[in-house]
Amino acid sequence: MIYLLLVLWLFLAFCIIGEKRNIRIVIYLCVFSFISSISFLILGSPDAAMAEAAIGTFTGIFFIICFEKHRELRFNEKNASVFSRDEDPPDIDDERAVQALLKLRKKARARTRGKHNAKSILQRYLAPGLFSILLFILFIVFLPGGEANPYLRNQFLTQFSEHVGGENAVTAIYLAYRVYDTLFEALVLVIAVVAVIHMSYSSDILVKGGKPSHVGQYVVVVSVLRVICAIVLLFGFYLIMNGHITAGGGFQGGLFIAAFFICRYLVYDIYDLPITKVIRMEELVFLSTVIFAVLIVFLGTINHLPPVFHIVYMIVMNFLIGLKVACGFLILFYRYIAIERR
Amino acid sequence: MEILGNIIIILGIIFMLFGVIGIFRYQNFFVRILIASKIDTVGALTVVIGLAVKHGFSFFSLRVVLLLVLMFIINPMVTHIIARSAYESGQNIDGSVDDIEEGNE
Numbered sequence: 001m002i003y004l005l006l007v008l009w010l011f012l013a014f015c016i017i018g019e020k021r022n023i024r025i026v027i028y029l030c031v032f033s034f035i036s037s038i039s040f041l042i043l044g045s046p047d048a049a050m051a052e053a054a055i056g057t058f059t060g061i062f063f064i065i066c067f068e069k070h071r072e073l074r075f076n077e078k079n080a081s082v083f084s085r086d087e088d089p090p091d092i093d094d095e096r097a098v099q100a101l102l103k104l105r106k107k108a109r110a111r112t113r114g115k116h117n118a119k120s121i122l123q124r125y126l127a128p129g130l131f132s133i134l135l136f137i138l139f140i141v142f143l144p145g146g147e148a149n150p151y152l153r154n155q156f157l158t159q160f161s162e163h164v165g166g167e168n169a170v171t172a173i174y175l176a177y178r179v180y181d182t183l184f185e186a187l188v189l190v191i192a193v194v195a196v197i198h199m200s201y202s203s204d205i206l207v208k209g210g211k212p213s214h215v216g217q218y219v220v221v222v223s224v225l226r227v228i229c230a231i232v233l234l235f236g237f238y239l240i241m242n243g244h245i246t247a248g249g250g251f252q253g254g255l256f257i258a259a260f261f262i263c264r265y266l267v268y269d270i271y272d273l274p275i276t277k278v279i280r281m282e283e284l285v286f287l288s289t290v291i292f293a294v295l296i297v298f299l300g301t302i303n304h305l306p307p308v309f310h311i312v313y314m315i316v317m318n319f320l321i322g323l324k325v326a327c328g329f330l331i332l333f334y335r336y337i338a339i340e341r342r
Numbered sequence: 343m344e345i346l347g348n349i350i351i352i353l354g355i356i357f358m359l360f361g362v363i364g365i366f367r368y369q370n371f372f373v374r375i376l377i378a379s380k381i382d383t384v385g386a387l388t389v390v391i392g393l394a395v396k397h398g399f400s401f402f403s404l405r406v407v408l409l410l411v412l413m414f415i416i417n418p419m420v421t422h423i424i425a426r427s428a429y430e431s432g433q434n435i436d437g438s439v440d441d442i443e444e445g446n447e
Contacts, residue, residue, distance in 0.1 A: 218422075
C-alpha cells in the first residue's frame with residue numbers, strides 16, 4: 001500500500017513540474033498533499049498527517065480564489081481594450097461585446113480540448129510515470145532493508161535524556177540533534193523581515209501622529225486586553241524558560257512576547273519602540289545564536305560535556321531564539337502600523 | 343468521577359456538532375457568528391470542564407481551570423470585536439444573502 005502511494009507521489013511531483021496550466025498545478029498539489037497525508041498516517045505520525053492535510057486544503061482553496069480574482073481582472077482588462085478599440089461604432093454595447101468574447105473563449109477552449117487525444121496524453125504522462133517508477137526501484141534497491149528504518153526514531157526517543165538532557169524530546173531534537181535545521185528556520189524569519197522592510201520602504205520608519213487604532217474605542221476589548229496583557233508577557237517568558245521541560249520553546253515564547261507589544265499598541269496606542277534599533281538587535285541576536293550553536297558543535301558533540309552544561313545550553317539557545325522571533329514579529333507588526341497610520 | 347467527566351465531554355462535543363450544523367444551516371452573518379461563538383465558548387468550555395472533572399483534584403486540573411478562565415474571558419471578546427467591526431463596516435443586521443455579497447464588493 002505504502003509503495004503504491006509513494007510511486008503515485010513521485011508521479012504527481014513530475015506532473016507538477018511538467019504542467020503549464022496553473023489550475024491543474026493546484027489540483028495536482030492538492031492530490032499530492034492528500035497522498036502524503038495518507039502516507040504519513042500509515043507510517044505512524046498522525047500529527048504530521050493532519051498538518052499536511054490542513055496545509056493542502058487551505059493552499060488549494062487560497063490559490064483557486066486568487067486565480068478567480070486574477071481571471072476576473074484580466075477579463076475586465078480585455079473588455080476595456082475591446083471597448084477602446086471599437087469606440088466609433090456605437091451600436092456595439094457591453095452585452096454584445098461580452099457575448100463575443102465568451103464565444104471566442106469557447107472556441108479556443110474547444111480547440112485545446114481537441115488536441116487532448118489518447119496519443120498526446122500518453123506522450124505527456126509516459127515519461128514522468130516511467131521515471132518515477134525507475135527512481136522508486138532505485139530507492140528500494142539501495143535502501144538497506146527496504147523498509148522504513150526505526151533506528152533513528154528509537155535512538156531519539158529513548159536516549160535523548162542521556163545525550164542532551166531535559167525532559168522534552170522535541171526540544172532535544174531541535175536544539176541538539178537538528179540544530180542546523182533550527183538555525184535555517186530562524187534565518188527564514190530574518191529573510192521575511194528583510195523582504196517586508198525592503199518592499200515597504202519609506203524614509204519615515206516611525207510614523208508620528210496619524211489616525212489611532214479603531215480598537216481603542218471598543219470598551220469591552222480594551223478592558224479585557226488590559227488584564228490579558230500582563231498574562232501574555234508572563235506566559236511568553238514561562239514558555240521560553242521551561243522550553244526544555246514542558247511543551248514550548250523559543251519560537252512560541254517569542255511569539256507571545258511580540259503579542260504583548262501588539263496588545264499594548266491596541267490598548268494604549270503606544271508604539272514608541274525605536275524600530276531601527278530593534279532591527280539591529282534582531283540581526284545581532286541571530287548572529288549570536290549562530291555563533292553560540294556552532295561553537296558548541298565544534299567544541300565536540302554535546303554528550304561529551306558535563307550534564308549541567310546541557311541545561312544551560314538549552315536555556316540560552318531558547319532565550320536567544322525567543323528574542324529573535326519576538327524582534328522579527330515586532331518589526332513586521334510595526335511596519336504594518338506605519339503603513340496603516342500613514 | 344471518570345464516567346461523569348466522559349459524559350460532560352460528550353455533551354460538549356454535541357454542542358460543537360450543533361454549532362457546525364448551524365453555521366451551514368443559516369445564511370445571515372450575525373446569526374452565524376452567534377452560532378460560531380457557541381462553538382468557541384460553550385462547546386470548548388464544556389469539554390475543558392469535563393477534562394477537569396475527569397482528573398479530579400490535581401495539578402493538572404488546576405492548570406486546566408486556569409485555561410478555562412482565560413478562555414472564558416477571551417473567546418466572547420473575540421466574537422464581540424468581529425461582530426462590532428462587521429456592524430461598523432456597514433453590515434445590516436437583517437441582511438439577506440444579497441446584502442452580504444454587496445457588502446463584500
